[in-house]
Amino acid sequence: MMPLSEHEQRLLNEIEQALYAEDPKFASSVRSARPRSRARTMLALSILGVVVGLVVVLVGLTAHLTLLGVAGFVLIVGSCVAGAGALRGPRRNSAASLAHDPRGAKSNTLRTKMEDRMRRRFDEN
Numbered sequence: 001m002m003p004l005s006e007h008e009q010r011l012l013n014e015i016e017q018a019l020y021a022e023d024p025k026f027a028s029s030v031r032s033a034r035p036r037s038r039a040r041t042m043l044a045l046s047i048l049g050v051v052v053g054l055v056v057v058l059v060g061l062t063a064h065l066t067l068l069g070v071a072g073f074v075l076i077v078g079s080c081v082a083g084a085g086a087l088r089g090p091r092r093n094s095a096a097s098l099a100h101d102p103r104g105a106k107s108n109t110l111r112t113k114m115e116d117r118m119r120r121r122f123d124e125n
Helices: 006-022 024-033 035-062 066-088 094-100 102-124
Strands: none
Touching (some): 035 066
């Protein structure tokens, strides 16, 4: 990765200062959010969960304890789901995202189109 030049760094600092002056509440919330570090932490915990789950499954198999093996499997699946969620990004409230997200509106119109097609098919028969 290439470092910023002095001019670019100065421009970035000016933009940052203008943001702090214009909307300090938003600037502090953006500064404190750090979604990447949360995603990394969640991904690391998910990997650890998968490894621990594998160990639990192996212990359950060697000790002939079926419930322990099942618990390990559940831990592995849960860790994989959590890791996938960390890679996907932050979740949003579905009702709020449909109201403010144009992609939600597109999927809603797609859903409506599909429902209309199904109705037409059943009406024709």
